[in-house]
Amino acid sequence: MIVVMQQGASEEQVRRVAERLERAGFGIHISRGVERTLIGAVGDKRLTATLAVEAMEGVDRVVPILQPFKQVSREFKPEPSVVRVRGVPVGGEEVVVIAGPCSVESREQILATARAVKAAGARLLRGGAFKPRTSPYSFQGLELEGLKLLAEAREETGLPVVTEVTDPRLVDVVARHADVLQIGARNMQNYQLLREVGQASRPVLLKRGMASTVEEWLMAAEYIVAAGNRQLILCERGIRTFEPATRFTLDLGAVAVARHLSHLPILVDPSHAAGKWRWVGALARAGLAVGADGLIVEVHPRPEEALSDGPQSLNLERFGQLMAELSALARAMGRTLGPAAEAPGAGAGAAVAQGGSLGRPAASAG
Ligand code: PEP
Ligand code: MN
Numbered sequence: 001m002i003v004v005m006q007q008g009a010s011e012e013q014v015r016r017v018a019e020r021l022e023r024a025g026f027g028i029h030i031s032r033g034v035e036r037t038l039i040g041a042v043g044d045k046r047l048t049a050t051l052a053v054e055a056m057e058g059v060d061r062v063v064p065i066l067q068p069f070k071q072v073s074r075e076f077k078p079e080p081s082v083v084r085v086r087g088v089p090v091g092g093e094e095v096v097v098i099a100g101p102c103s104v105e106s107r108e109q110i111l112a113t114a115r116a117v118k119a120a121g122a123r124l125l126r127g128g129a130f131k132p133r134t135s136p137y138s139f140q141g142l143e144l145e146g147l148k149l150l151a152e153a154r155e156e157t158g159l160p161v162v163t164e165v166t167d168p169r170l171v172d173v174v175a176r177h178a179d180v181l182q183i184g185a186r187n188m189q190n191y192q193l194l195r196e197v198g199q200a201s202r203p204v205l206l207k208r209g210m211a212s213t214v215e216e217w218l219m220a221a222e223y224i225v226a227a228g229n230r231q232l233i234l235c236e237r238g239i240r241t242f243e244p245a246t247r248f249t250l251d252l253g254a255v256a257v258a259r260h261l262s263h264l265p266i267l268v269d270p271s272h273a274a275g276k277w278r279w280v281g282a283l284a285r286a287g288l289a290v291g292a293d294g295l296i297v298e299v300h301p302r303p304e305e306a307l308s309d310g311p312q313s314l315n316l317e318r319f320g321q322l323m324a325e326l327s328a329l330a331r332a333m334g335r336t337l338g339p340a341a342e343a344p345g346a347g348a349g350a351a352v353a354q355g356g357s358l359g360r361p362a363a364s365a366g
Pocket of ligand 2: 103272298308309
C-alpha cells in the first residue's frame, strides 16, 4: 500500500508512520515529492486495517498498490532508481555502456578487450566465466580462472566487471570477484538463484527470459528486492517469436512498458537479440532511442576465433565506431555517454531527435 501524507506533513509525522509500519513488519520506502511525501509499504495487507494508519496525524489517505509486483513498481517508488557500481551510476543522466566478450577465454583476450573498450568509452567490462550453453558439448567457460582474469582486468583498467552466476552455490565466489551479478535469460525464473542474489551485497543485472512476459520479468525482479537487494538493473535481450531473421526479437515495446511500470534502471542487450554483428548497431541505437539507461554489448578482438557468440560480437574497430554514434545520439536525447566516448563532431546526431523530453522520465511520466 501507499500512505499518502498530507501536504505540509511534518518530518516527525512521516517518521512516526514509517516506524509504525516497520514495527509491524512492512518493508518501506519513502518518496519525498515537491508537494507530498509518499510512504510505500509492502507486507500483509490485512494488517493495515488493524493498524489504522489512516487515523494517524499527518496522513491523508492509504491506497493499495494495484500491481502484483510491489517494491519494484513506480507506485511504490515514483522516482527512477540509480544503481551505483563502484561509483558508476546506472539509471541517471549518463547512458552506461557495458562491453566485453561473451566468454573470458584467456588473459590476452580479456585484457586486450578491456583496454580497447575502456578507450572507446565503455564504463563496465562484461565477460562470462560460467556459461549456460545450450549444448553440453560447447565451451562451458573458464569458471574460477575466468573470474580471476576478470578481476585482473579490473585491477589494470579500473573497469568494474559484470559476469553471470548460474547456480545458487556459486553466488559467493562470483560476488567475491565481480562487481555485478548477471542473471541470464535461461535463469530468470530460477527462484532459488533469485533469492540467493537477493541476499548478496552486489548489484544484480536481471535479464528478461526469452519467453517471459514483462509481468513475469518484474515478478522475478520482485524476488530479488524482497530478499533484500535493491541494487537491481533490468535488461531486455530479445524474446522468441516466429521470426528467424534475427536470433531473438528485440522487444523495444517492453522497454517502454517496463520503464513506465518500474523505477529500476533498464539496459538493452542488442547482441543476443541480433545474433549477428551486422544488426547490433541498429538495435543498440534503437535501445537508446526507446529510453534504455545503457547497453550491454559483446565485443571480441577476433570474433572469428571466439569460443562463444563470435558471429554477434563486434570487433574492436566496429565497437569504437558504434560508441561515436551512440555518443551523438545520447547527446541528442539530453543524456551523456562516458567521457572517453566524446568524439569530435559527434554533435551531428542532434537532428536525430528533437523536441520533447526524451531522457529518463521523472516520477510516473514516460
Ligand atoms: C550472455 O550474456 O552471454 C548470455 C548468455 O546472455 P542471455 O542470458 O541473455 O542469453
Ligand atoms: Mn553471449
